[in-house]
Amino acid sequence: MPRPVKWRKVGYIPRDSRFVPEGKPESDIEEIVLKVEELEAMRLKDIENLNQEQCAAMMNISRQTFQLIIDDARRKVARALVEGKAVRIGGGKYTVNICRYNCSKCGGTFDEPFEKTAVVCPLCKSEHVECIGENSYCRKQCVKKACCRKRNRPE
Numbered sequence: 001m002p003r004p005v006k007w008r009k010v011g012y013i014p015r016d017s018r019f020v021p022e023g024k025p026e027s028d029i030e031e032i033v034l035k036v037e038e039l040e041a042m043r044l045k046d047i048e049n050l051n052q053e054q055c056a057a058m059m060n061i062s063r064q065t066f067q068l069i070i071d072d073a074r075r076k077v078a079r080a081l082v083e084g085k086a087v088r089i090g091g092g093k094y095t096v097n098i099c100r101y102n103c104s105k106c107g108g109t110f111d112e113p114f115e116k117t118a119v120v121c122p123l124c125k126s127e128h129v130e131c132i133g134e135n136s137y138c139r140k141q142c143v144k145k146a147c148c149r150k151r152n153r154p155e
Contacts, residue, residue: 007113008037008094009060020086030085035092038073101129
């Protein structure tokens with residue numbers, strides 16, 4: 001059974017999400033979908049000029065995963081340019097909001113995306129974790145506690 005896809009942290013969501021070759025009728029253009037995290041990988045590596053380890057750390061993924069993502073992204077962009085295809089940016093498994101959690105059972109701290117619905121400690125598998133709000137997104141007002149999320153969730 002394959003491992004679940006880890007959320008990728010991105011720091012940039014583009015305003016323009018579709019790029020079309022000039023001079024071709026809209027109906028004749030094939031489209032290539034570039035995931036948001038693929039664009040982020042290219043932005044970090046090719047524009048911000050960071051090394052692979054720095055890029056992977058900023059996206060909260062391994063170096064190997066980063067390499068796979070950027071290879072796919074570059075392949076898609078190259079195909080679009082060479083074959084005259086449109087590029088649409090969207091989709092993927094990404095987040096812009098990372099929360100830092102503390103486990104009350106083992107005392108460990110770890111990061112998870114805010115959007116993740118079921119948060120468990122990766123060390124001891126306990127559900128008794130609480131967002132400690134260290135990141136700029138949460139600001140210590142976060143009510144996300146995995147053990148009582150059902151109570152806090154509006155019906």
